[in-house]
Amino acid sequence: MITIEGLSKSFKVAKRTTGLRQSVKALFYREHFIVEALKDISFSIEPGEIVGYIGPNGAGKSTTIKLMSGILVPDRGTCSIMGYTPWKDRVSYVQNIGVVFGQRSQLWWDVPVMDSFELLRDIYKIPQKEYKDNINLLVETLDLQSLINSPVRQLSLGQRMRCEIAASLLHSPKILFLDEPTIGLDAVSKIAVRQFIKTINKEKGVTVILTTHDMNDIEALADRVILIGKGSLLYDGKLNELRSRFGTLKTITADYRETVNSFEIHGTSLLSWSPERAIISVDTEKVMISEVVSQLSSKVELLDVSIEAQPIEDIIVQLYKEYEI
Numbered sequence: 001m002i003t004i005e006g007l008s009k010s011f012k013v014a015k016r017t018t019g020l021r022q023s024v025k026a027l028f029y030r031e032h033f034i035v036e037a038l039k040d041i042s043f044s045i046e047p048g049e050i051v052g053y054i055g056p057n058g059a060g061k062s063t064t065i066k067l068m069s070g071i072l073v074p075d076r077g078t079c080s081i082m083g084y085t086p087w088k089d090r091v092s093y094v095q096n097i098g099v100v101f102g103q104r105s106q107l108w109w110d111v112p113v114m115d116s117f118e119l120l121r122d123i124y125k126i127p128q129k130e131y132k133d134n135i136n137l138l139v140e141t142l143d144l145q146s147l148i149n150s151p152v153r154q155l156s157l158g159q160r161m162r163c164e165i166a167a168s169l170l171h172s173p174k175i176l177f178l179d180e181p182t183i184g185l186d187a188v189s190k191i192a193v194r195q196f197i198k199t200i201n202k203e204k205g206v207t208v209i210l211t212t213h214d215m216n217d218i219e220a221l222a223d224r225v226i227l228i229g230k231g232s233l234l235y236d237g238k239l240n241e242l243r244s245r246f247g248t249l250k251t252i253t254a255d256y257r258e259t260v261n262s263f264e265i266h267g268t269s270l271l272s273w274s275p276e277r278a279i280i281s282v283d284t285e286k287v288m289i290s291e292v293v294s295q296l297s298s299k300v301e302l303l304d305v306s307i308e309a310q311p312i313e314d315i316i317v318q319l320y321k322e323y324e325i
């Protein structure tokens with residue numbers, strides 16, 4: 001459905017100057033430097049996938065989304081989405097995609113949300129029945145009934161985001177690009193947005209490409225992650241593989257009958273200790289969990305043991321460090 005090969009994009013940025021002399025000089029001559037936002041990126045995405053596109057600030061995520069939605073033109077490389085080249089066949093192409101930029105609104109600020117929806121219906125030339133069916137479904141599933149008659153400027157961020165997502169789906173796109181759709185939302189709104197993304201993917205088969213800094217979004221939604229850093233593609237694969245390749249640390253919490261002294265367990269590090277509870281970090285590449293539990297039970301009278309995998313957040317931080325991005 002999406003095939004990207006060797007995509008590169010750079011921006012020419014004017015050097016900022018300080019001081020009066022430099023500012024006057026800049027009126028006649030401006031120095032520039034080049035930011036390589038994307039360097040030779042290649043990947044492909046199948047219909048019905050939900051792909052998490054992740055990376056630290058400035059990695060090139062939004063630039064990729066802008067290229068894929070036809071807003072930007074690359075310096076080099078190709079991008080074929082449902083047979084279209086986004087920046088060339090824009091008018092017919094945009095009928096097939098929905099785009100949500102969490103930091104920007106596609107709704108008109110001063111008019112009621114419903115008026116924005118109707119404007120979008122005219123822009124996309126959505127047939128009346130399709131429009132009605134979609135509105136009914138979106139209003140119900142995103143709980144918009146009490147919002148659609150208010151102007152956008154009166155909505156909270158979470159309410160606006162639900163309306164933005166609805167707006168991006170009015171024309172029944174096959175692909176949805178979501179650039180930080182949960183940014184700034186509270187826990188309840190995040191869960192609602194995630195649930196909705198899951199539903200449209202499952203029930204309508206919409207392919208979703210999602211950029212986010214919230215690893216809970218990724219865990220809840222994406223089987224596959226593409227990681228970029230400093231404009232280069234660093235990892236493309238299953239979230240589970242990422243976890244098993246890089247997430248070898250596990251945390252064991254052991255509760256036991258009171259013991260006086262702290263203890264050491266071979267191959268582990270003690271994260272915290274009290275006379276009744278120890279929290280231990282285990283590198284499963286070096287020592288097996290069963291070995292640690294057996295050592296523990298030989299030292300103390302165990303009451304309870306819980307084992308937790310390393311949170312995906314930590315794995316990503318570790319990855320960023322390893323790739324020096």
Ligand SMILES: Nc1ncnc2c1ncn2[C@@H]1O[C@H](COP(=O)(O)OP(=O)(O)OP(=O)(O)O)[C@@H](O)[C@H]1O
Pocket residue numbers: 011012013035036037055056057058059060061062063064
């Ligand atoms: N219009 C532009 N003009 C100049 N530089 C730009 C422009 N857009 C992006 N860049 C630069 O390109 C690089 C990639 O930016 P991009 O917005 O794609 O990153 P990102 O991964 O989306 O970051 P974030 O997580 O902070 O949103 C950054 O160094 C950014 O400063």
